[in-house]
Amino acid sequence: MRFYDTRQAKVRDFTPLVPGRAGLYYCGATVQGMPHVGHVRSAIAFDILTRWLEYRGLAVTVVRNVTDIDDKILEKSAASFAEGFEPGEHDRGREEWFALAYRFEQEFLRAYDTLGVKRPAYEPRATGHIPEMHELIADLVERGHAYPALDDSGDVYFDVRSWDGYGSLTRQKVDDLQDAPDADPRGKRDPRDFALWKGSKPSDPAGASWPSPWGRGRPGWHLECSAMAGKYLGSAFDIHGGGLDLRFPHHENELAQSTAAGHDFANFWMHNGMVTYEGEKMSKSIGNTISPAEMLGLAPARVVRYFLGQAHYRSQLDYKPTSLEEAAAAVERIDTFVRNARALTGHDGAATGVPGAFGAAMDDDLNVPQALAVLHETVRSGNTALAASDAGRAAEALGEVLAMTAVLGLDTVGTAGPGGDPAAAAALESLVAAQLEARAAARASRDWAAADAIRDSLAAAGVVVEDSADGARWTLEP
Template sequence: MSIRFYDTKQAATRDFVPLNEGKVGLYYCGATVQGMPHVGHVRSAIAFDILTRWLENRGFEVTVVRNVTDIDDKILEKSAASFAEGFEGDEDYFANEAWFALAYRFEQEFASAYDTLGVRRPTYEPRATGHITEMHQLIATLIERGHAYPALDDSSDVYFDVRSFPAYGSLTHQNVDDMQGAPDADPRGKRDPRDFALWKGHKATDPETASWPSPWGAGRPGWHLECSAMVTKYLGTAFDIHGGGLDLRFPHHENEMAQSMAAGHDFANFWMHNGMVTYQGEKMSKSIGNTISPSQMLELATPRVVRYFLGQAHYRSQLDYRPDSLAEATAAVERIDTFVANALLRIHNVGPNDDFSIDMHHFEVTEAFASAMNDDLNVPQALAALHETVRRGNTALAAGEMVTADEAMQQVMAMTYALGLDDTIEAGGGADSALSSALDVLVAAQLADRAAAREAKDWARSDAIRDTLAAAGIVVEDSADGARWSLKA
């Protein structure tokens, strides 16, 4: 069964064949660490984490590179603001904080968010500031090949000449004549307002620590240049997949592809982009107050639930957050976990507090799940296959068909493992999430005991367990999918 992905550059879904048999090189854009992680960052990371896990499930050895942009205009601006007279700071920004300290602090916040939500660490996670030498080499190559030039003034800037590269605009299917230069860009020193900076000359307002010597004068790298230099170092001049958020297609990825190919690199074979997260159908904006952060989500639900929600849509689709979204995701996760807990107890005599280990590498996903994932990572259809298997397993448990139920349990565990739902850190959401997780386990155990009593037609015990839960404010509802519970309103 072949794997197919949608390629942004080709604007088509096509068969995925790695450049090197059995191995995949994946690069996706990480964060510019200027502030706390937002939900878009985390959704992107989860999307490419699921991609990595699925490729590994299919037998590929995957090398993952995710960069950290730790030098940038906004990082410098926010650091400079922290030194301004009267700056008092807040929970995110501290007074008198050097740019590199600010960047490192937020880098750790991103790492914590990724870890909590089960996003595995990449094979390599290079920082831009650690690859200045490689950037100088790339700039020199572009100048030598006639695709870049030092600024026409004395600024020490170096620009990429978009007119020198006929394929410029091909990633986003634009004509260069229809493009406009960045509205806030200084046109001085450029041959064309569309040309973009590879190297930014040092300004008097910049801290000395944010400047490196170069053949063209002291300065720092342009944003687009960083990714090209780092991906080449770790994956070579030709690699399989380049990913990132839909908002990065232009200008970032367009410029990245142009400068890399102009330097003679084949660059990415596939371009994959994930969709944005909206709030009740509207773009999230702090100015109108319709935002929700990963940390806020983790105050409302466990990391396992938050990951389920952020990963449940097709990666190329818009994911819409509504106030009841996490409640729906919680119910979905509870259906999965209750079935697995019931099956472990009734088939293997393993309770929620028992010490046991299972090697899920021997478990196989269902054919329907695999077919969905092979079709451009169609997670919604894959989840439908997962929940259908849960229903089949519950029906088998109710009928006492333990071989069928055990097979379903193994398949469910394989599917949740492939989606990364088993690697979240349940204590990561703070005290409320830890309590919620503990409650999930305790109630699941009670429901498993109740299911066993019902199978044995011990109605008195079944009713007693239900009454005990009701006295604790927990409402139990029986359905064809098994028992579900909720807190009494």
């Protein structure tokens, strides 16, 4: 396997630090609002990576953090007390910061689960790891890479000029960097120094600060990930991932503080690209955004996942009003083949192994577009076998298709009922099968009127029936 390493700016061979195992940390949500499409694209990209590492025989430990304390969470909570909620919203009334964070954390989990993203081995919250953060800060202070603020704010800063490797992830020089937007610059030695610990302010709500050797306060954003990655994956682990927008300052600062504390940290840095709307950056101010919830209102979850996972993870993914229709057509082609192959072979089929070309594509920096091309070519080959009533080849193609869709997280193939609900899909399968049996009986008794009536009834419900030498097959009308 070969993956692109942002730090070295090249594709290089992936060799696990511990044979047979892989550790993956990717940045989760700052739970200050509803998930946006960039969040779920990132989660799907690293879910596909996880599935591929597992397919290649590795035991993968995945850690995805939750940032449940930060300025925006506190600001939104404070606004709810000052102004109340908008009419019709949040009927529980005004909301404490921790309740607000937990509510949005559940929304993220719901989105991840709906889109088939596997739960990580650990999903630590920042507020649950304050002692580990204190230890890391103390270590950095002792090593001369951090210092308490020069005023009496209680802040603690990382000294960027003390670490020669600062800027190595994004290949920037310290003097060319913008000032870090932390607290009062009078407390810093250099305006580019970033906060490890933020001293408590009189306006902070009760419970939003913790005692520390430097005074009451709360952690800086960058510090959280270093502490949690180290706790659960050790001082050296295989892959750190996240969205392209996190490279600087977040990941740059993570790398600096971790390596300055003597940790090797991540062996690979992998970043997924952004989602755009018809070629432009999504922006609420110009009204060209679409949320995961809106997508799920337009198409079943598997279709949304197909769309969000179809591009190369490092590339830009462009959304257009027709994108979900195109994804739905692609998913339906796969599902139709699976249904028909199961009908011809007389059994559900089981995933076998992926074709060699699919494996080569995935090994080559997780080239999902090329892998999808192999998937659809296998579907076409399988359909040719179906047309020739070649049950052996159809079964072979079915096993390969099921293996590929499992790797891509589309492994509920054949269960795409209304809203992507497997129970609804099973009910639909049973009802249509019963109707087709009744139609076959009518045709056998030469009751053509009854057979036509059943076919017309199914057509009116959006079920298209096609007769073949092997019996009737059905698809849902696109």
